[in-house]
Amino acid sequence: MINQIYRLVSPRQFEVTYERQGLQSGLVVVRPEYLSICAADQRYYTGTRGKEALSKKLPMALIHEGIGSVVYDPNDNFKPGDQVVMIPNTPTEKDDFVAENYLRSSKFRSSGYDGFMQDYVFLDSNRIVLLSEQLKPHVTAFLELVTISVHAITRFDRLAHKRRNVFGVWGDGNLGYITSLLLKNLYPESKVCVFGKTEYKLNHFSFVDEVYQIDNIPETLKIDHAFECVGGKGSQYAINQIIDYINPEGSISILGVSEDLVELNTRMILEKGITVIGSSRSGREDFVKAVNVLTKYESIQEYLETLVGSVHEVKSIQDIIDTFEADLTSSWGKTVMHWKI
Numbered sequence: 001m002i003n004q005i006y007r008l009v010s011p012r013q014f015e016v017t018y019e020r021q022g023l024q025s026g027l028v029v030v031r032p033e034y035l036s037i038c039a040a041d042q043r044y045y046t047g048t049r050g051k052e053a054l055s056k057k058l059p060m061a062l063i064h065e066g067i068g069s070v071v072y073d074p075n076d077n078f079k080p081g082d083q084v085v086m087i088p089n090t091p092t093e094k095d096d097f098v099a100e101n102y103l104r105s106s107k108f109r110s111s112g113y114d115g116f117m118q119d120y121v122f123l124d125s126n127r128i129v130l131l132s133e134q135l136k137p138h139v140t141a142f143l144e145l146v147t148i149s150v151h152a153i154t155r156f157d158r159l160a161h162k163r164r165n166v167f168g169v170w171g172d173g174n175l176g177y178i179t180s181l182l183l184k185n186l187y188p189e190s191k192v193c194v195f196g197k198t199e200y201k202l203n204h205f206s207f208v209d210e211v212y213q214i215d216n217i218p219e220t221l222k223i224d225h226a227f228e229c230v231g232g233k234g235s236q237y238a239i240n241q242i243i244d245y246i247n248p249e250g251s252i253s254i255l256g257v258s259e260d261l262v263e264l265n266t267r268m269i270l271e272k273g274i275t276v277i278g279s280s281r282s283g284r285e286d287f288v289k290a291v292n293v294l295t296k297y298e299s300i301q302e303y304l305e306t307l308v309g310s311v312h313e314v315k316s317i318q319d320i321i322d323t324f325e326a327d328l329t330s331s332w333g334k335t336v337m338h339w340k341i
């Protein structure tokens with residue numbers, strides 16, 4: 001069959017390419033239905049990802065957050081019409097110690113390999129996870145972002161010391177919202193404090209114990225462990241502020257992606273014996289966990305629904321551009337595409 005792939009060729013410019021794809025490949029064919037825009041996609045779309053990366057990675061289909069329905073499974077593990085979430089990480093080897101998302105040989109869609117902006121996506125059957133009917137598609141569209149928090153919290157739980165009285169989450173955007181929501185559900189006895197810049201955004205975090213504006217934090221406040229969900233230029237200020245407020249031997253999970261090198265107060269990292277945990281992307285285990293968590297806790301899905309900023313029907317390349325532009329001007333939440341192209 002001939003597949004149409006919608007690739008970014010240069011900032012703000014998409015082109016359709018046609019590729020022949022055999023149905024004998026053993027891969028499952030999925031029709032994408034709801035896709036969601038990540039900050040990483042915006043860095044490619046706007047060209048802020050940096051010239052070198054752009055020249056290495058483009059042309060490339062964007063989007064690594066999305067769900068779809070199975071069209072054809074040569075092994076009959078999935079039925080046509082099954083709703084599935086697609087896993088963007090594609091490992092090419094297995095390691096006993098290194099998770100699939102940290103293997104340098106793994107391929108990640110929409111970061112050097114084609115993402116989900118295609119008529120059909122061809123995936124190995126272990127790169128999709130079945131979704132139950134009770135899950136809402138405009139929410140599961142960004143399930144990949146939920147797996148990022150699931151993965152970071154799993155790593156934190158394994159690596160950090162066991163006093164978890166107070167968590168601090170820096171970042172009043174999408175990732176901060178999901179991370180604090182999961183922390184509050186997974187550690188109901190712990191206090192969760194969110195630190196951000198904008199009162200309007202912080203007002204959405206009704207489920208946490210405290211919210212603080214970053215220029216108005218009580219000096220006496222102390223946290224046991226922190227999650228940085230800021231990224232970009234703000235991550236330097238956020239991580240150094242965390243270093244100031246964290247108790248000795250606490251952990252800082254860094255999730256925000258920055259294009260530039262970040263200057264850190266390493267003297268206090270040393271003096272406080274802080275554990276810094278880098279956390280990037282996710283793997284199959286995290287997707288299975290995220291699907292189970294959303295299915296088990298109905299309230300999590302309800303809270304995640306308030307993170308849906310807007311849903312755009314996409315039928316043409318112009319609709320793709322309009323949706324990316326709308327996302328850039330949106331002040332809250334995830335921008336979802338109903339993929340009808």
Ligand SMILES: NC(=O)C1=CN([C@@H]2O[C@H](COP(=O)(O)OP(=O)(O)OC[C@H]3O[C@@H](n4cnc5c(N)ncnc54)[C@H](OP(=O)(O)O)[C@@H]3O)[C@@H](O)[C@H]2O)C=CC1
Pocket residue numbers: 038039040145148170171172173174175176195196197198201214229230231232234235237238254255256257258279280281282
């Ligand atoms: N590790 C991983 O695998 C992944 C990482 N990411 C990265 O995580 C980061 C956040 O993503 P996302 O939540 O979608 O982005 P958002 O823009 O929605 O969230 C970031 C938020 O942090 C706020 N902020 C800025 N400076 C500070 C500060 N010093 N302290 C506290 N909050 C601050 C921003 O406010 P304002 O907008 O007003 O500046 C914004 O509300 C990005 O860098 C993204 O690329 C995303 C997915 C996966």
Ligand SMILES: O=C(CO)[C@H](O)[C@H](O)COP(=O)(O)O
Pocket residue numbers: 038039040043064108110111112144145148257280281
């Ligand atoms: O969003 C992400 C995962 O969900 C990561 O931030 C993204 O993979 C980073 O990729 P790149 O190096 O292409 O910016």
Ligand SMILES: [Zn+2]
Pocket residue numbers: 038039040064
């Ligand atoms: Zn992402």
